[in-house]
Amino acid sequence: MRIVLGVGGGIAAYKAxxxxxxxxxxxxxxxxxxxxxxxxxxxxLTFAALTGRKVITSLFSHESSDATLSSAVEHIAVAQEHxxxxxxxxxxxxxxxxxxxxxxxxxxxxxxxxTGTVVLAPAMNTAMWTHPATQANLETLSRRGCEIVDPDxxxxxxxxxxxxxxxxxxxxxxxxxxxxxxxxxxxxxxxxVTAGPTQEALDPVRxxxxxxxxxxxxxxxxxxxxxxxxxxxxxGPVNIPAPRNVELIPVKTAHEMRQxxxxxxTDATIIVKCAAVADYYVANVSPQKLKKTAARLxxxxxxxPDILAEVGQxxxxxxLVGFAxxxxxxxxxxxxxLLSKNCDMLVGNLVNQEGAGFxxxxxxxxxxxxxxxxxxxxxxxxxxIAERILDExxxxxxxxxxxxxxx
Ligand code: PMT
Numbered sequence: 001m002r003i004v005l006g007v008g009g010g011i012a013a014y015k016a017x018x019x020x021x022x023x024x025x026x027x028x029x030x031x032x033x034x035x036x037x038x039x040x041x042x043x044x045l046t047f048a049a050l051t052g053r054k055v056i057t058s059l060f061s062h063e064s065s066d067a068t069l070s071s072a073v074e075h076i077a078v079a080q081e082h083x084x085x086x087x088x089x090x091x092x093x094x095x096x097x098x099x100x101x102x103x104x105x106x107x108x109x110x111x112x113x114x115t116g117t118v119v120l121a122p123a124m125n126t127a128m129w130t131h132p133a134t135q136a137n138l139e140t141l142s143r144r145g146c147e148i149v150d151p152d153x154x155x156x157x158x159x160x161x162x163x164x165x166x167x168x169x170x171x172x173x174x175x176x177x178x179x180x181x182x183x184x185x186x187x188x189x190x191x192x193v194t195a196g197p198t199q200e201a202l203d204p205v206r207x208x209x210x211x212x213x214x215x216x217x218x219x220x221x222x223x224x225x226x227x228x229x230x231x232x233x234x235x236g237p238v239n240i241p242a243p244r245n246v247e248l249i250p251v252k253t254a255h256e257m258r259q260x261x262x263x264x265x266t267d268a269t270i271i272v273k274c275a276a277v278a279d280y281y282v283a284n285v286s287p288q289k290l291k292k293t294a295a296r297l298x299x300x301x302x303x304x305p306d307i308l309a310e311v312g313q314x315x316x317x318x319x320l321v322g323f324a325x326x327x328x329x330x331x332x333x334x335x336x337x338l339l340s341k342n343c344d345m346l347v348g349n350l351v352n353q354e355g356a357g358f359x360x361x362x363x364x365x366x367x368x369x370x371x372x373x374x375x376x377x378x379x380x381x382x383x384x385i386a387e388r389i390l391d392e393x394x395x396x397x398x399x400x401x402x403x404x405x406x407x
Contacts, residue, residue: 002028004084005086006086006087011157012166013042015089031051034056035094037093086119086172096134119149119176121148125160152171178387190267190270194233194277195221196217197210197211198252198253198277198304202290204287204289205289212236212238214235216323216386217275221243230247236251236252253281258304279303280304309341322338322346324349326350330349331348334366345370361381363378367392
């Protein structure tokens, strides 16, 4: 793609150089535009050296003898010649400017003239990020179709820890790469996705849970929404933001997850059960905090409802995709769960493998279907794995609908 990279004036501006390099390595052509404030943090020369192109810094700075004319039209020409505009870091001020449509420098003027895909990667102090004004501006920009790469949590330049750190350049580049491939092939479908762990209480302060971060399920939900589906995401407690354009139903326990899934089942056409649901819950939750004693403590656990198996019984012509978290015999266990839970497709992953399964940004999966198809995907980012799973669902949908027609 031909990409314009707009660099805003924040301490994270230096990371835009790494983003430039990653985009070029992915085969994109990059034209950098810097705001005045960005030039306080990093020199245009850095980007000019990386891209081999003049960096655009102002509406009115041109070497041309007919400066007035070329200034007046350059933002239009740049807008027409590029496929994607990414702003990184997008400061609170820049977001506000873009949201109200103010055009007082090259970047904000370009944004108004731009008709291609816009990606915004915000970076700022946590209080500025969570301020209702910033969130309202983001909401406006997101509704207008801008893709937002949410910031990470971590150490900030102001010496505090929290949300607001520019997303890792690799994550921004990956998101841009996945956008290049976006199709709206799931328009008209309603996805019901489950994600994250469940928490089963022992007493008012303790619970049994697992290491699921929600990343895999959230990425599937986000990808399905991008590919045109209406998406309902039933999620256990996680620490990642809900994807945009997705209806989030937060739950805690396996029983709550079951209830939410059953309530949403009627409208769903494709169900992806990625959540790591507890297999057992504590039979007698203590109403008071359990006291520590020298004696051994035994817990009595009852099995939780198997939501996937229940959906498998009620699914009718819906497409049902289950997951299997295994530590050995991945293919055998995946095929066994596919059949025993009446799924159409099952995605198995080894959760004891480095760079796969729980918490990781990557996964490595075996996808098995009832027709006997087996596909290996990974190791790759959870974004790529999500795209791959959706590609397989699209193929499955085609074969199921084809068979329906014959029947
Ligand atoms: O969240 P991340 O950190 O990104 O990690 C991703 C993941 C490892 C959680 C994900 O890739 C994954 O493997 N999810 C399934 C986890 C799991 O519970 O696997 P299982 O083999 O125990 O269960 C099989 C299937 O039955 C799953 O679809 C599960 O959602 C479902 N199930 C299980 C128990 C239960 N009581 N009800 C269910 O519906």
